[in-house]
Amino acid sequence: MAEESTPLIISNQTGATEGFYGGNNANNYYGDGTVEGADEVPPPYDHSAAGVPMVTCRVCQTMIDISGKMEQHVVKCAKCSEATPIKNAPAGKKYVRCPCNCLLICKSRSQRIACPRSTCKRIINLTPAPPNSSLTVAPGMCRVVCSHCNTIFLFNTLTNALARCPNCRKVSSVGPEYARCRGLVFAAASLLALILCITLLTTTMQYAYTHSATYIAYIVAFLLLALALYRTIYYCSMKVSLVEGPV
Structure with missing residues (x-):
């Protein structure tokens, strides 16, 4: 799993994973290594009694202190070593959580991405936009x-x-x-x-x-x-x- 400060890897035109921060918003694992995934949004901030900003880890539900890390897009949980976003993805990007709990970031228009973890390598089919969109x-x-x-x-x-x-x-x-x-x-x-x-x-x-x-x-x-x-x-x-x- 890459550290939070690791630069994003440029993706190719097939929708391959651009970066990962390594929750199970992506589920429905099929036997052929393909899963269906959904976009992940940052959890709301919480404040302890001392007024310290904190977020809940999306994997193990542990509270993470994010003071001094507000400029980052994701933070790493000290308990499970997985990542949780604290900011919206950069423009044109989105977060996706693999069933192996690896947090991926890819292009917002990507329809299929691959988990980069050597122990996973699942192909994730991203949830398409709803057909009854209000856009004219x-x-x-x-x-x-x-x-x-x-x-x-x-x-x-x-x-x-x-x-x-x-x-x-x-x-x-x-x-x-x-x-x-x-x-x-x-x-x-x-x-x-x-x-x-x-x-x-x-x-x-x-x-x-x-x-x-x-x-x-x-x-x-x-x-x-x-x-x-x-x-x-x-x-x-x-x-x-x-x-x-x-x-």
Whole structure:
């Protein structure tokens, strides 16, 4: 188990554990090593007769003195050596308690994490958000399967834009139509830029011998052609994310 001052370990994109402080809010252990888990929130502070701030250990229920430790996110119990959070998790993170009592911290959007303890190694399925959420769903919001990492995320299909996956941060087209239309637009732009370059070269070749500034126009025209060709290839080779269904 890591000490409270140990820096968090950066996680990978599969939702692996970012850090652990090593309660059984995660329960329902299955024989295949997979469990269902729930987020853990810090317990309320208590005060002894002497006014010392204390919290109850989430594992053995022992009272822990947290005076002088208020800047920490978790504290270690002297009796069971397990950790209990005393602050909310950092932004974008959440606490999860493994059945082995190890306190884990992971990304708030993670759906599966692995306990890092060598004696455990359980895979924890995190409790999904309740379906009857009070959040207002915008028109056109659909679940999209990322073509890069296969993560499901929400995207407004009425938005005329590319989709950026919140997990892998890569861009894709939601459905083939958007990428195909943009590819055709830039293909037409490439053709027009090519015609412009040819026309400019054939009509100003003799003039350019005496006016060197004409070469600047050549450079601009070829840059426009290169940019249009690049965007054409970009959209034509772009991966397509599929719409799984409405929210």
